Amino acid sequence: MSTHRELPKRGDVVSAHRGDDGRTEIRLHDLPFTFHVRSGTDADGPFIRELTVVADEGAAVDYHALRAIPARRLAHTAVQTAARELCDLGVEAVGYSFDNTARPDEADGADPRVWEVAQRAQIAIQEGHPVRATIAEDMNLTKATVDRLIKKAKDAGFLAADLPKRPQPRQKDTTR
Numbered sequence: 001m002s003t004h005r006e007l008p009k010r011g012d013v014v015s016a017h018r019g020d021d022g023r024t025e026i027r028l029h030d031l032p033f034t035f036h037v038r039s040g041t042d043a044d045g046p047f048i049r050e051l052t053v054v055a056d057e058g059a060a061v062d063y064h065a066l067r068a069i070p071a072r073r074l075a076h077t078a079v080q081t082a083a084r085e086l087c088d089l090g091v092e093a094v095g096y097s098f099d100n101t102a103r104p105d106e107a108d109g110a111d112p113r114v115w116e117v118a119q120r121a122q123i124a125i126q127e128g129h130p131v132r133a134t135i136a137e138d139m140n141l142t143k144a145t146v147d148r149l150i151k152k153a154k155d156a157g158f159l160a161a162d163l164p165k166r167p168q169p170r171q172k173d174t175t176r
Contacts, residue, residue: 011070016081023050024078028070032059035069039078045164046075046128076128083127113139117149118158131163 008014010030018024019036026035038050048071055061117135124134135146153159 011073013073013077016077018082018085023052024081026074026077026081028073031068032056033061033065033069035074037074037078039075039082041079041126041128043125043160045125046072046079048075048078079126079128111149111152113141114149114152114156115158117146118153118156121150121153121159121163125164 008029010028012029014027014029016024016026023036023038026037028035032055034054034056036050036052036054037048039046040049041047051069051071051074053061053065053069055065059065116139120135120138121131124131132143132146132150135141135150136143139146141149150159150163
């Protein structure tokens with residue numbers, strides 16, 4: 001059986017790493033630029049706080065180049081790179097750990113997984129991962145079960161914001 005590896009497409013992540021200044025340096029396939037991104041997250045997921053575009057020798061940052069910048073991909077890549085590098089260093093980012101002391105769902109005999117799903121959903125949103133698929137994989141559940149638990153978490157008030165409906169941009173992250 002031969003394994004077929006897809007060739008990278010324009011805009012796929014070639015490299016991403018954090019600098020000492022807190023910005024993530026990102027190179028995308030077939031784009032003659034280096035992107036320096038400072039990102040953040042909110043209830044809607046990752047966003048760009050600061051973007052510096054450095055053109056390669058002979059290239060220019062003009063109107064057409066600016067229109068071709070994949071902002072969502074850069075935001076998601078920057079947040080995921082930061083989270084991955086913090087985990088590699090053994091550091092937990094603020095808000096990225098589970099609160100195991102408070103279990104408000106256990107008071108009324110409810111499913112204890114509801115609280116865990118709510119916390120995992122918030123972490124997935126902050127890191128820019130697809131919520132349902134990430135929770136299903138992490139907790140070894142079906143997506144239908146995850147959907148039911150998310151609904152229970154919303155009804156119980158554990159998830160205040162609606163989950164992002166727009167999927168994460170497809171990318172082949174070669175930095176993993």
